[in-house]
Amino acid sequence: MLKLRLNFLSILKNVTVQTFIVSIFVVIINIVTGIITARSMGATGRGEQAALLMLPQLLAYCLTLGLPTSITFNIKKNPNLSRSLVTFTLIFAFGLGVVATLIGILIIPFLFEGYAGRVIVSAQYLMIFSITYLIGIVLTGILKARDNFKLFNRWRYIEPIIILMSLLILYFSNNISPLTAALSYILPSLPMFLIIFIYILREYRVSFNNFVDSSKRVTSYGIRSYGIDLVTNLSGKLDQVLIAAFLNSTAIGLYVISLSLSKMIGIIHNSIVTVLFPRMLTMDKKQMIDTTLVITRITLVAILIIDIILFFLSPFVIELLYGPSFKQADIILKFLIFEVLFSGCAVILSQPFMSLNKPGAITTLQVLSMIINLLLLWLLVPKYGLLGAGIATLLSSILKFLTVVICYPVILKTPLPRFYMNKSDILYLKKIIINR
Numbered sequence: 001m002l003k004l005r006l007n008f009l010s011i012l013k014n015v016t017v018q019t020f021i022v023s024i025f026v027v028i029i030n031i032v033t034g035i036i037t038a039r040s041m042g043a044t045g046r047g048e049q050a051a052l053l054m055l056p057q058l059l060a061y062c063l064t065l066g067l068p069t070s071i072t073f074n075i076k077k078n079p080n081l082s083r084s085l086v087t088f089t090l091i092f093a094f095g096l097g098v099v100a101t102l103i104g105i106l107i108i109p110f111l112f113e114g115y116a117g118r119v120i121v122s123a124q125y126l127m128i129f130s131i132t133y134l135i136g137i138v139l140t141g142i143l144k145a146r147d148n149f150k151l152f153n154r155w156r157y158i159e160p161i162i163i164l165m166s167l168l169i170l171y172f173s174n175n176i177s178p179l180t181a182a183l184s185y186i187l188p189s190l191p192m193f194l195i196i197f198i199y200i201l202r203e204y205r206v207s208f209n210n211f212v213d214s215s216k217r218v219t220s221y222g223i224r225s226y227g228i229d230l231v232t233n234l235s236g237k238l239d240q241v242l243i244a245a246f247l248n249s250t251a252i253g254l255y256v257i258s259l260s261l262s263k264m265i266g267i268i269h270n271s272i273v274t275v276l277f278p279r280m281l282t283m284d285k286k287q288m289i290d291t292t293l294v295i296t297r298i299t300l301v302a303i304l305i306i307d308i309i310l311f312f313l314s315p316f317v318i319e320l321l322y323g324p325s326f327k328q329a330d331i332i333l334k335f336l337i338f339e340v341l342f343s344g345c346a347v348i349l350s351q352p353f354m355s356l357n358k359p360g361a362i363t364t365l366q367v368l369s370m371i372i373n374l375l376l377l378w379l380l381v382p383k384y385g386l387l388g389a390g391i392a393t394l395l396s397s398i399l400k401f402l403t404v405v406i407c408y409p410v411i412l413k414t415p416l417p418r419f420y421m422n423k424s425d426i427l428y429l430k431k432i433i434i435n436r
Contacts, residue, residue, distance in 0.1 A: 029157075033164050034046075034257055035321050038322045040176045042253070043253035044253060046253035047249030049182050050240065050244075051123060052126055053186070055108060055241075059101075060133035060134040061237065063096040063134065064096070065096065066222030068137050068140060070221040071089045071138060073357075074214075074218055074221060075142065081214050084213075085214045085218060087204070088218055093135045100134060108124050111245055122179050135193075135197070139196050139200055163188045225354055230366075239255070239373075240252060242374070242381055254326060255332055255386060265310075283355070285352075289352050289408075296419070298421060315330045331390065335389075340397075342401040343400055346400045349417070350362055353407065362403075365403040365404070373393065376396060377389060380392045
């Protein structure tokens with residue numbers, strides 16, 4: 001009994017499991033906050049709120065230029081340059097955030113042409129937060145490089161707790177609206193952002209020594225890995241933009257709540273990738289690939305089982321959580337849960353390429369798959385609505401998965417990955433988790 005307890009404690013101390021637990025907690029809170037806003041404002045109000053929040057995050061992710069992954073890689077590989085690496089990256093991220101803000105202000109009137117004037121003006125004002133979003137993404141990359149997952153996870157769970165408290169105050173005071181709800185999602189991120197920003201500046205004092213060399217290292221790796229970061233971060237955002245452009249706010253509301261439920265499954269992939277990439281930088285090539293493939297196989301089977309169960313229960317789950325007015329979201333949820341399966345496994349399979357400093361070819365393939373996704377959305381959403389969005393998203397995620405698989409024999413010179421599990425996979429995973 002004592003040995004079992006010690007094993008359990010050792011598992012809880014593992015950063016992968018901690019990150020996974022925090023991810024579950026965060027997604028549950030996000031679902032609760034989504035229920036509050038959905039039941040308070042209905043599908044149309046929830047869609048307007050999503051429109052207000054959409055572009056600050058979207059453009060921030062669009063203009064990262066691979067900085068989050070690059071700063072993690074370069075700090076690990078060049079610790080002697082860490083101060084100048086961090087200095088350049090934060091300055092560059094601020095500049096990119098300003099560019100994102102200006103682009104958003106200019107395109108919002110055209111993108112949200114069918115929306116009320118108050119929604120358009122509010123969305124333009126909120127674009128200023130693209131700066132904090134973009135710098136925040138970079139800060140998480142620096143925390144990963146330091147293996148400081150304790151602070152990283154703390155940031156992730158404190159913010160949604162404050163969001164939940166803010167929404168409850170608005171709900172019980174009858175002051176909840178698309179704008180106040182949007183501000184409740186944005187403003188709570190600022191306190192932890194400032195705390196971590198100050199912490200990073202204390203750990204990495206501003207330094208312009210070797211600044212040019214550091215800038216070349218960060219931008220070189222960043223541009224080559226940019227496509228993977230872009231595809232990963234935008235997979236659930238570009239579709240929202242096109243739905244906003246072609247359909248109405250009600251459709252966005254239905255799509256957003258389906259997306260939040262599918263993210264409950266995606267936490268498995270996200271938790272693994274968050275910890276896997278920094279740790280793999282210290283592995284040799286064979287260990288790196290073996291570890292990735294074992295984790296991919298086990299993850300694939302686990303999520304497939306969850307997807308099958310949710311496929312049949314989705315109508316009851318949606319009505320129970322969000323009410324009968326959201327029943328139409330069931331059709332898109334059935335596609336999104338399987339999209340998460342393929343896109344998440346593609347992200348895990350991409351990690352060896354990132355760690356071996358070979359992101360270029362796979363980046364190109366991922367960007368092509370994203371372009372195909374955009375074309376499919378452009379063609380199918382106007383004609384088939386949410387059904388078209390689901391078909392387009394699922395097909396593009398399958399393509400993304402297949403392109404990464406093909407890159408293993410072509411670029412890494414290894415056999416095609418095996419995706420069926422055996423006993424050795426279970427034993428290997430247990431060894432990794434318990435650190436034995």
